[in-house]
Amino acid sequence: MFDGLFAESPTPAPPAPPDPVAEARQAEVIQRLKQVVEPTLGNTIVSLGMVRNLRIVGDYVYLRLYVGSHQLALQDQVEQALAPLPWCKKTYVQLCTIPQVRITLAVSSGKGGVGKSTSTVNLAAALTQAGARVGILDADIYGPNIPQMLGIPPSAVEVIQTDAGQRFRPLMGYGIQVMSVGLLADPEHPLAWRGPVLHKILTQFLHEVAWQDLDFLLIDLPPGTGDAQITIVQESPICGALMVTTPQQVALSDVRRSIQMFRKVGVPTLGLIENMSYLRCGHCGETTPIFGQGGGRQLEQELNIPLLGQVPLDPRICAGGDGGQPLTLGEPQSETAQVYGQVAAGLIQTFAPRGAIEQLRTAVS
Numbered sequence: 001m002f003d004g005l006f007a008e009s010p011t012p013a014p015p016a017p018p019d020p021v022a023e024a025r026q027a028e029v030i031q032r033l034k035q036v037v038e039p040t041l042g043n044t045i046v047s048l049g050m051v052r053n054l055r056i057v058g059d060y061v062y063l064r065l066y067v068g069s070h071q072l073a074l075q076d077q078v079e080q081a082l083a084p085l086p087w088c089k090k091t092y093v094q095l096c097t098i099p100q101v102r103i104t105l106a107v108s109s110g111k112g113g114v115g116k117s118t119s120t121v122n123l124a125a126a127l128t129q130a131g132a133r134v135g136i137l138d139a140d141i142y143g144p145n146i147p148q149m150l151g152i153p154p155s156a157v158e159v160i161q162t163d164a165g166q167r168f169r170p171l172m173g174y175g176i177q178v179m180s181v182g183l184l185a186d187p188e189h190p191l192a193w194r195g196p197v198l199h200k201i202l203t204q205f206l207h208e209v210a211w212q213d214l215d216f217l218l219i220d221l222p223p224g225t226g227d228a229q230i231t232i233v234q235e236s237p238i239c240g241a242l243m244v245t246t247p248q249q250v251a252l253s254d255v256r257r258s259i260q261m262f263r264k265v266g267v268p269t270l271g272l273i274e275n276m277s278y279l280r281c282g283h284c285g286e287t288t289p290i291f292g293q294g295g296g297r298q299l300e301q302e303l304n305i306p307l308l309g310q311v312p313l314d315p316r317i318c319a320g321g322d323g324g325q326p327l328t329l330g331e332p333q334s335e336t337a338q339v340y341g342q343v344a345a346g347l348i349q350t351f352a353p354r355g356a357i358e359q360l361r362t363a364v365s
């Protein structure tokens with residue numbers, strides 16, 4: 001599906017000729033999997049993109065099931081749903097999950113510099129204020145600056161021994177657990193991983209962090225749709241993506257491409273965050289659309305993806321990023337903080353519809 005995923009890998013084998021029996025069986029399997037419903041979201045595991053890499057080999061079914069730590073029971077339900085298939089001798093379900101993480105969301109952008117990392121930290125802060133336990137995986141190999149934005153001083157990554165083996169211990173900023181690719185590299189040198197090495201490091205990074213009981217893990221992706229993004233999206237149980245954009249028309253084609261990348265791997269885009277939407281005059285309150293207007297609304301209508309919030313251009317957000325305290329925490333009553341608060345409330349509402357994160361946690365334990 002993704003030509004050139006591994007820039008340095010050998011030429012792939014030609015595709016196998018179509019096998020009508022396997023194709024009919026695959027359709028039958030998908031039909032049955034569509035009967036398995038994720039109870040919180042009230043949607044099928046197929047629509048939610050939780051089933052991937054489905055293969056039928058003879059009388060055997062192989063699939064990967066991407067779940068949060070509160071959804072492990074779905075494995076049994078999948079096996080039960082496929083058990084009545086008369087031809088199926090065995091179903092092999094590979095459970096793909098991040099230990100101690102319930103909801104994994106990707107924060108993405110079509111291009112760099114639109115405020116993706118800023119949105120990630122402020123959204124994480126807003127979710128924390130709402131009572132959720134939150135972590136950020138800073139996977140932006142081109143600009144890993146989340147620790148700095150949360151006031152975490154440069155530190156060496158500590159490796160700890162757990163029951164599951166050696167793991168990286170997350171750092172902590174304002175109650176938010178953080179792990180960053182930037183911590184794995186020499187701060188004076190850019191991250192210059194390529195091809196299979198990049199794939200291996202990112203895969204290890206995704207699976208070998210000792211997160212502590214998270215409701216939400218936000219993955220700050222690198223901008224665009226390159227190898228790194230695809231590896232992360234394919235290898236992690238991402239429930240959905242949040243797309244950060246500016247209102248500019250030039251940013252829209254990049255955003256469309258990113259959304260297509262998520263669609264190809266079956267990850268839904270949950271919504272758009274339009275950043276730098278307008279500048280509000282501190283004296284008269286009038287708003288000026290410095291970077292154009294209407295981009296978020298246009299994408300919302302064209303792609304049927306909700307516009308979750310419009311964040312103003314706000315010098316304090318910049319100061320908050322540089323100073324290591326997200327504006328959402330420093331000035332929670334500000335217009336900007338309120339936008340992130342609304343987006344956070346929407347996420348909690350979606351993933352814990354009874355309205356209380358505590359209930360989400362109780363349901364898990």
Ligand SMILES: Nc1ncnc2c1ncn2[C@@H]1O[C@H](COP(=O)(O)OP(=O)(O)OP(=O)(O)O)[C@@H](O)[C@H]1O
Nearest residue numbers: 112113114115116117118143223312313314318321
């Ligand atoms: N709403 C805003 N108002 C004012 N400044 C902002 C706003 N959002 C982001 N910025 C500033 O814009 C710059 C880029 O933001 P940020 O690093 O979050 O972008 P990014 O999309 O993550 O970039 P990259 O792709 O390079 O990682 C930062 O200096 C940040 O403080």
